[in-house]
Amino acid sequence: MKSPRLLIAAALFAAAGALTALGPENDGIDRIGSGQHRADLNAMELKPFDQALWGQLSGWTNGSALTQASTEGKPVLVYTWRSWHKPSYSGLAAAQKMADTYGDKGLIVVGVHDQRGFDKAGELATANGAKFVFAHDTEGKFADGLRADHAAYYLIDRTGNVRFADLDKDSLDKAVSVVVKETKEQAAAVPGNRAAMASKEFEDSRKSKAISETYRPNQVLDVAFNLPDATAYNDVKWPEKNQNHGAKDVQGQALPTGFDAASWVSDKPSMNGRVVVLDFWATWCGPCIRAMPKLDALQKTHRADLVIVGMTGQTWGHATEDTSRVKTFLATHKSAYAHMNDMNTTLTKALGINGIPHCVVMSTDGVVRWQGNPHDDNFVKAVETAISNDPGVAARRKAEDEFKAKMKG
Numbered sequence: 001m002k003s004p005r006l007l008i009a010a011a012l013f014a015a016a017g018a019l020t021a022l023g024p025e026n027d028g029i030d031r032i033g034s035g036q037h038r039a040d041l042n043a044m045e046l047k048p049f050d051q052a053l054w055g056q057l058s059g060w061t062n063g064s065a066l067t068q069a070s071t072e073g074k075p076v077l078v079y080t081w082r083s084w085h086k087p088s089y090s091g092l093a094a095a096q097k098m099a100d101t102y103g104d105k106g107l108i109v110v111g112v113h114d115q116r117g118f119d120k121a122g123e124l125a126t127a128n129g130a131k132f133v134f135a136h137d138t139e140g141k142f143a144d145g146l147r148a149d150h151a152a153y154y155l156i157d158r159t160g161n162v163r164f165a166d167l168d169k170d171s172l173d174k175a176v177s178v179v180v181k182e183t184k185e186q187a188a189a190v191p192g193n194r195a196a197m198a199s200k201e202f203e204d205s206r207k208s209k210a211i212s213e214t215y216r217p218n219q220v221l222d223v224a225f226n227l228p229d230a231t232a233y234n235d236v237k238w239p240e241k242n243q244n245h246g247a248k249d250v251q252g253q254a255l256p257t258g259f260d261a262a263s264w265v266s267d268k269p270s271m272n273g274r275v276v277v278l279d280f281w282a283t284w285c286g287p288c289i290r291a292m293p294k295l296d297a298l299q300k301t302h303r304a305d306l307v308i309v310g311m312t313g314q315t316w317g318h319a320t321e322d323t324s325r326v327k328t329f330l331a332t333h334k335s336a337y338a339h340m341n342d343m344n345t346t347l348t349k350a351l352g353i354n355g356i357p358h359c360v361v362m363s364t365d366g367v368v369r370w371q372g373n374p375h376d377d378n379f380v381k382a383v384e385t386a387i388s389n390d391p392g393v394a395a396r397r398k399a400e401d402e403f404k405a406k407m408k409g
Contacts, residue, residue: 028171028174029164029167029168029171029174029175029178030167030168030170030171031164031165031166031167031168031171032150032152032166032167032168032263032323033166033263036260037147037149037260038166038263040147041147041165041166042165044146044147044162044165045161045162045163045164045165046161046162046163046190046191046194047161047162048160048161048162049076049156049160049161049162050145051067051068051071051160053141053142053145053146054066054067054068054071056137056138056139056141056142056145057112057135057136057137057138057142058135058136058138059118059135059136059138060133060134060135061121061122061125061133061134061135062125062131062132062133062134063132063133064133065135066108066110066133066135068160071108071156071160072160073106073158073184074106074107074108074158075102075106075107075108075155075156075157075158075176075179075180076107076108076109076110076155076156077095077098077099077107077108077109077110077153077154077155077156077176078110078112078146078153078154078155078156079091079092079095079109079110079111079112079151079152079153080111080112080113080114080137080142080143080146080148080150080151080152080154081111081112081113081114081151082113082114082116082117082151083113083114083117083118083120083121083124084114084116084117084120085114085150085151087151087321087322087343088150088151089124089128090128090169090322090324091151091153091169092111092124092125092128092129092130093128093129093130094169094172095109095111095130095132095153096109096128096129096130096131096132097173098172098173098176099131099132101173101176102176102177102180105180105181106158106180107176107180108133109132109133110132110133110134110135111125111130111132111133111134111135112134112135112137112142112143112148113134113135113136113137114137114140114143115136115137115138115139115140118136121134121136146162146165147165148166150343150344151322152166152167153166153167153169153172154166154167155167155175155176155179157179157182157187157190158179158182158183158184158187159184159187159188161187161190161191163175163179163187163190164179168323168324169322169323169324170324170327220270220303220304221304221400221403222270222272223396223399223400223403224399225272225273225395225396225398225399226395227272227273227364227365227392227395228391228392228395230365232391233363233365233367233390233391233392236363236389236390236391237385237389238363238369238370238385238386238389239361239369239370239378239381239382239383239385239386240378240382241370242370242371242372242376242378242382244372244376245358245371245372246353246354246355246358246372246373247351247352247353247354247358247371248350248351248352248353249371250351250360250368250371251368251369251370251371252367252368252369253367253368254366254367254368255278255347255350255360255362255366255368256350256351257346257347257350259340259347261342261344261346261347262311262313262340262341262342262343262346262347263323263340263341263343264338264339264340265312265323265326265327265330265339265340265341266330266338266339266340267338268338269307269309269338270307271307272364272396273364273392273393273395273396273397273399274304274305274306274307274364274393274396275302275305275306275307275361275362275363275364275383275386275387275390275393276306276307276308276309276361276362277295277298277306277307277308277309277359277360277361277362277383278309278311278347278359278360278362279291279295279308279309279310279311279337279357279358279359279374280311280314280347280348280351280353280356280357280358280359280360281310281311281312281314281356281357282312282313282314282318282321282356283312283321283325283326283329284318285314285356285357287356287357287373287375288356288357289333290375291357291374291375292333292335294374294375294379294380295308295310295335295337295374296335296336296337298380298383299335299336299337300336302383302384302387303336304397304400305387305393305397306383306387307337307338308337308338309337309338309339309340310335310337310338310339310340311339311340311341311342311347311348312326312339312340312341312342313341313342313343313344313345313347313348314345314348314353314356321341321343322341322343323341323343326339326341351371357373357374357375358371358372358373359371359372359373359374359379361382361383361386363386363390363392364390364391364392364393364396365392369382369386370382370383370386
């Protein structure tokens with residue numbers, strides 16, 4: 001019989017994992033966005049679409065104006081786009097495909113164009129094969145109502161609820177196929193069913209489980225612990241500053257802006273108590289691609305203590321890379337580390353990066369300890385020095401060792 005301490009530890013560890021699996025991001029449909037913005041979008045889902053927003057649109061083309069009456073009992077796919085934003089053009093063809101595939105099942109597809117550049121919308125829609133109805137968001141109030149800050153897909157079900165907010169294009173067909181197959185009654189039952197399922201999953205997660213189901217040797221853990229006080233980082237021997245960094249020098253400072261501006265392309269790893277490396281790269285950048293094997297090996301070697309995050313979105317005369325393009329690239333260029341997409345290049349601009357690849361090495365207190373090119377001879381040494389000397393890494397390791405000891409009874 002397992003000890004009470006073992007059962008309690010196992011139950012708490014299982015519950016911590018289960019709590020992350022209750023959100024809409026785990027229904028098999030990928031969304032765009034992260035941080036508070038994604039949380040706001042999640043809160044919008046399974047709630048009634050504001051029908052008054054149809055009245056904020058003008059210049060209806062390819063059909064009549066949509067209203068609450070004309071959309072009653074029908075699923076509606078909304079695509080917000082911009083004629084001045086070239087990456088949004090491919091979304092027109094994807095939306096038209098949904099209209100062609102599911103139009104006979106009642107799906108309505110509508111394009112909502114940004115405040116600016118509507119005079120070119122008709123020409124561009126035709127050039128990209130878009131035949132569905134679209135309109136002008138004259139004052140931007142429609143986009144504000146949906147918290148749409150870029151080209152985005154929103155799917156409204158037959159009851160008028162926003163089922164999916166800011167869909168990933170790769171999940172578009174899957175999401176639409178789910179919604180069009182439902183009756184109005186089935187769609188109405190979804191919010192209650194999801195709440196009941198979440199409640200059951202949480203209750204199940206609180207039950208004691210065998211150690212083999214809860215912890216595996218060499219598993220990367222996410223155990224609760226407290227980071228050391230800020231003063232603990234003062235006398236640490238950090239990597240020597242790089243003078244040839246090719247960007248705004250922020251070594252010894254906190255990252256100028258947070259991650260909220262970017263969205264996760266891969267699953268979000270646990271960064272707590274781990275050294276973080278941000279790798280600014282692009283699919284069109286040869287030196288960036290040549291650096292990937294080095295980053296891959298580094299992540300595998302230090303899998304418990306290091307989180308490498310590839311950050312795309314760089315332009316410099318190239319088309320801004322959307323999430324679909326990055327995912328397509330990564331499908332044939334597998335990597336052991338995580339990836340994000342910064343469509344608005346917020347982080348790149350904040351760091352003043354003037355060339356890629358560019359890596360930023362951060363200690364567990366969020367301070368940049370080294371920055372520069374990953375091909376630099378000192379890059380790997382800088383990462384490993386940060387890991388070896390970081391007091392937050394040491395604190396996390398200690399908490400994990402204590403957890404493992406309790407698991408062994």
